[in-house]
Amino acid sequence: MPACCSCSDVFQYETNKVTRIQSMNYGTIKWFFHVIIFSYVCFALVSDKLYQRKEPVISSVHTKVKGIAEVKEEIVENGVKKLVHSVFDTADYTFPLQGNSFFVMTNFLKTEGQEQRLCPEYPTRRTLCSSDRGCKKGWMDPQSKGIQTGRCVVYEGKQKTCEVSAWCPIEAVEEAPRPALLNSAENFTVLIKNNIDFPGHNYTTRNILPGLNITCTFHKTQNPQCPIFRLGDIFRETGDNFSDVAIQIRQVLQGKQC
Incomplete structure (x- = not known):
């Protein structure tokens, strides 16, 4: 029975022989296929982005404001100035939602009679x-x-x-009351509930985590996952004083980073 290998076989090695052929036809065909492959890769990755799968996203935002404010108004009745106390709840200072927005009234001008x-x-x-x-x-x-x-x-x-x-009588053009009549709206809270659905992946997520205590109030370090925000804290994060901006209009935008 012959041996499988000998000592001389250990010191052997193989190498491929490359033959370079100078041919215009073969060279043209080679570079033609190179250009086709390179063009397709550029089109797929840069232009059409075929490496990405595009799926529609369905998002819904629900907001709910809570809080009660006592308003002190000075009115003139039969030529005599009177101080009137009123209580405003959610139905008085909020208006119907428009899109993904909410409106809180913090100041107003009232024309009697x-x-x-x-x-x-x-x-x-x-x-x-x-x-x-x-x-x-x-x-x-x-x-x-x-x-x-x-x-x-x-x-x-x-x-x-x-x-x-x-x-x-026609409403007169006057400056808004200072301080704002609903200055205590600083302590109002707003619940922002956001549901996001990815139908292509059959996946739904939301910003309210399971088991979350719904009596919480958002805090950057102590309660960062809480969806209930205090209006005064929102303005404080923007660097504004609530008492100063309560007589104007302020917009709150919500964004989500994936």
């Missing part, structure tokens, strides 16, 4: 008049509060404005 009738328009450059010729019957200016009757009537003293059919 309004009813539908005829009255002089509030004096502005467009409503001032000296005679009926300065008023057009049936005209409604986009910035007006009513429809003109065509008459020029006395507003106050010697000042005349066009008469309108509207909710009277």
Whole structure:
């Protein structure tokens, strides 16, 4: 029986022989296929991004504001100033949702005793008049509060404005009360509930974790997963003072990083 190997076989090695052929036809075919493969890779990775799988995302956001505020208003009744106390709850200071947003009223201007009738328009450059010729019957200016009757009537003293059919008396142009009437809205809380569905992967997630204590309040370090935010804390994180911005409009945007 012959031996499987000998000592001389241990010191043997094999190498491939490469033959270089100078041919225009073979060279053209080689580079043609190289260009085709390179072009497809560039198209797939850069342009069409075929390495990515695109799936639609369905997201829904629900917000709920809670809190009670006591409002102190100074009104004039029969020529006498009175201080009136009112209590505002969620139904009073929130408005119907529009998209993924919520609105909290922190300040307001109130016109007492309004009813539908005829009255002089509030004096502005467009409503001032000296005679009926300065008023057009049936005209409604986009910035007006009513429809003109065509008459020029006395507003106050010697000042005349066009008469309108509207909710009277017309709301006066005044500065917002300072401090804000609902300044205690700083302690209101808002629940932001976000559900995200990936139908292509049959996967649904949300920002409210199972077993989470729903009586919590968000804190950066102590309660970072809590979806209930205090309005005052939201403004503090933006570097603003709630009492200063409560007379203006502030927008809260929600983003999610994957």
